[in-house]
Amino acid sequence: MAVAVGRQSNEELRNLSLSGHVGFDSLPDQLVNKSTSQGFCFNILCVGETGIGKSTLMDTLFNTKFESDPATHNEPGVRLKARSYELQESNVRLKLTIVDTVGFGDQINKDDSYKPIVEYIDAQFEAYLQEELKIKRSLFNYHDTRIHACLYFIAPTGHSLKSLDLVTMKKLDSKVNIIPIIAKADTIAKNELHKFKSKIMSELVSNGVQIYQFPTDEETVAEINATMSVHLPFAVVGSTEEVKIGNKMAKARQYPWGVVQVENENHCDFVKLREMLIRVNMEDLREQTHTRHYELYRRCKLEEMGFKDTDPDSKPFSLQETYEAKRNEFLGELQKKEEEMRQMFVMRVKEKEAELKEAEKELHEKFDLLKRTHQEEKKKVEDKKKELEDEVNNFQKKKAAAQLLQSQAQQSGAQQTKKDKDKKNSPWLCTE
Amino acid sequence: MSELVPEPRPKPAVPMKPVSINSNLLGYIGIDTIIEQMRKKTMKTGFDFNIMVVGQSGLGKSTLVNTLFKSQVSRKASSWNREEKIPKTVEIKAIGHVIEEGGVKMKLTVIDTPGFGDQINNENCWEPIEKYINEQYEKFLKEEVNIARKKRIPDTRVHCCLYFISPTGHSLRPLDLEFMKHLSKVVNIIPVIAKADTMTLEEKSEFKQRVRKELEVNGIEFYPQKEFDEDLEDKTENDKIRQESMPFAVVGSDKEYQVNGKRVLGRKTPWGIIEVENLNHCEFALLRDFVIRTHLQDLKEVTHNIHYETYRAKRLNDNGGLPPVSVDTEESHESNP
Numbered sequence: 001m002a003v004a005v006g007r008q009s010n011e012e013l014r015n016l017s018l019s020g021h022v023g024f025d026s027l028p029d030q031l032v033n034k035s036t037s038q039g040f041c042f043n044i045l046c047v048g049e050t051g052i053g054k055s056t057l058m059d060t061l062f063n064t065k066f067e068s069d070p071a072t073h074n075e076p077g078v079r080l081k082a083r084s085y086e087l088q089e090s091n092v093r094l095k096l097t098i099v100d101t102v103g104f105g106d107q108i109n110k111d112d113s114y115k116p117i118v119e120y121i122d123a124q125f126e127a128y129l130q131e132e133l134k135i136k137r138s139l140f141n142y143h144d145t146r147i148h149a150c151l152y153f154i155a156p157t158g159h160s161l162k163s164l165d166l167v168t169m170k171k172l173d174s175k176v177n178i179i180p181i182i183a184k185a186d187t188i189a190k191n192e193l194h195k196f197k198s199k200i201m202s203e204l205v206s207n208g209v210q211i212y213q214f215p216t217d218e219e220t221v222a223e224i225n226a227t228m229s230v231h232l233p234f235a236v237v238g239s240t241e242e243v244k245i246g247n248k249m250a251k252a253r254q255y256p257w258g259v260v261q262v263e264n265e266n267h268c269d270f271v272k273l274r275e276m277l278i279r280v281n282m283e284d285l286r287e288q289t290h291t292r293h294y295e296l297y298r299r300c301k302l303e304e305m306g307f308k309d310t311d312p313d314s315k316p317f318s319l320q321e322t323y324e325a326k327r328n329e330f331l332g333e334l335q336k337k338e339e340e341m342r343q344m345f346v347m348r349v350k351e352k353e354a355e356l357k358e359a360e361k362e363l364h365e366k367f368d369l370l371k372r373t374h375q376e377e378k379k380k381v382e383d384k385k386k387e388l389e390d391e392v393n394n395f396q397k398k399k400a401a402a403q404l405l406q407s408q409a410q411q412s413g414a415q416q417t418k419k420d421k422d423k424k425n426s427p428w429l430c431t432e
Numbered sequence: 433m434s435e436l437v438p439e440p441r442p443k444p445a446v447p448m449k450p451v452s453i454n455s456n457l458l459g460y461i462g463i464d465t466i467i468e469q470m471r472k473k474t475m476k477t478g479f480d481f482n483i484m485v486v487g488q489s490g491l492g493k494s495t496l497v498n499t500l501f502k503s504q505v506s507r508k509a510s511s512w513n514r515e516e517k518i519p520k521t522v523e524i525k526a527i528g529h530v531i532e533e534g535g536v537k538m539k540l541t542v543i544d545t546p547g548f549g550d551q552i553n554n555e556n557c558w559e560p561i562e563k564y565i566n567e568q569y570e571k572f573l574k575e576e577v578n579i580a581r582k583k584r585i586p587d588t589r590v591h592c593c594l595y596f597i598s599p600t601g602h603s604l605r606p607l608d609l610e611f612m613k614h615l616s617k618v619v620n621i622i623p624v625i626a627k628a629d630t631m632t633l634e635e636k637s638e639f640k641q642r643v644r645k646e647l648e649v650n651g652i653e654f655y656p657q658k659e660f661d662e663d664l665e666d667k668t669e670n671d672k673i674r675q676e677s678m679p680f681a682v683v684g685s686d687k688e689y690q691v692n693g694k695r696v697l698g699r700k701t702p703w704g705i706i707e708v709e710n711l712n713h714c715e716f717a718l719l720r721d722f723v724i725r726t727h728l729q730d731l732k733e734v735t736h737n738i739h740y741e742t743y744r745a746k747r748l749n750d751n752g753g754l755p756p757v758s759v760d761t762e763e764s765h766e767s768n769p
Contacts, residue, residue: 016529020502023725025534027479028471030729037662040466063461092464135748140737218476279462283469291583302579 039093041144042282047117048153049105052183057238058098060251060262061274062087065240075103078113080120097145105164114168121147121175125297146294148285149277150176153183154233158192160199169209175293177212177285185235185268186253186260193235200233214276215284228276234269237262478537480587486561487596488549491626496684497542499697499708500720505529505542522547522560543590549607558611565590565619569743589740591731592723593619596626597679601635604646612652618739620655620731628681628714629699629706636681643679660734680719683708
């Protein structure tokens, strides 16, 4: 049955006016409610030298003490340590993962320092891609481990960016949203800070590093994002200790010459960072990660694997053909490996069999040997027995002979007398 | 023995088991603002919703859709010219509009199926409909497997199918059962008793019970499906709807009359005015609230997470690949050899 489909093209979509309240304006609420019940994921990567204040800043940002021991400076290479936490505020559950770069900047040769970081980020994208490519998949309750924001901690030298920083940021800018921050900002004086910030920004621009741009397309956040962008990179101070200021307790660092208040905007940009990272742009960070960085990774990866989109004229779906080819290739490999395994197995069995046969033969030989020895022994013993018996017999004979002799002697004596007697009596008594 | 993995996958640093830090938040962080952020984003991008209406002609499908969305979404057949009205085959007509309310923009597409059940021989008349639904899944799948994907894949999949049951008062017709049996596996079906003003209250409740029983006996899972209830709360809420209210007995109208000093949508008869939005008269308001105000997002999600995924899994499993299917649905389709 032929089916005629009449469809108005997109451009002709008419705007209809409603004559009453329909009620679909609750749709955003319906959507948000679903997300709240599932919970949100947010993953932050902190890149910076050991001791620059990454853990303290995380503690300060999220108002808690994340348990972790400070790292030593002796790490042989850079490794990434990820920790997950579940935070809850009112009815929002957040699965927060903080990834730390342990040992960054400590080695003498830092050529490969950026590599573990890039590998980690790619691995998270890969895991998501694998899930997406599965035949039976469950994306809607997938625990997203992709990095949504990368806080790059710049050391407060006051001069410019280190070459390690430039190289690392250049490698990361197409993979993750980079937010550069100046750590331990209480070591820089205000006038130096301004110069430092502009130097950093100009260096980033001249080296073509793409840092995260706070979105300015939506009216409600455009203004605040624009004003905040001016202060990049944010100069932050972290502290979990509280000091009494006036009549309130506030997070601060106490020095002999004064108190640096974390949440005072004149002292540092911590509040700005918190605003931008969490309160205004968290959702945008997640979206950018998914729609830009992940899509780029996916595109590169699929192209690398041999797939390509074709133009609409030629047969569509070379993706699936290549997929099919790859699948066959994979299956073929599997079969080959299976054959190999089977052959190896057969060989092993044969070997074992031969071994066992050998052992059996040995055993038989031993048994034969034993039997022979046993027989020999037996024979010896029998010989001895026989000897003994012979001896006994001889002895018995001798004894008998001796006894006989004795009795004969007695008898002959008696006989002699008797004989003498008998001689008179019986003539037929013969002597022995 | 080495692992048989086609390419080495770098193992990510394994995160520790999530530590739950709950009550000791020393101050306000601002995590809950993500709700507001999300809401703003979704309002900006807008929503798509595709609703299909299936039923014999004259059951009031177009009127009901117009009443639901309070606008002239479907053009009713004004002239009853027999030759031009009933098509020889089942047609699928999809018409899209953009409606806006409270800052929320919705692209609403109503898919009409004229000709369904109107022939003398109605065998397999659900096939074009099933084909259309699968075509939409196919379109989406194609977009999704592209290397260079669009930021937002246009969603033409049917989120909801309203099936109109004739108010005979007896039971379901074989055609109804056949259709729902075939399609309840691919799309969310909401059965609706049309022209409910022909039944009295007792007849209505008896009919509804019989229909529910028949659907259960035939193993037809209509939306909200029991197996997709996520938690106890959902289950109790949906159970109530499934066992008491559904199928909704509705009356549609786009004419307004004056009743008790208010203007209401209704049907005027010699024996009184039937108010469409009056819960004592018919269950239109329940249907509207159910579909639009509470379960709209859920309808889309079940379509995306379950029906579409089932289609995708089946498709990718068949021969491990997809045969070339032309995107342009107006051409005839090649079948898989």
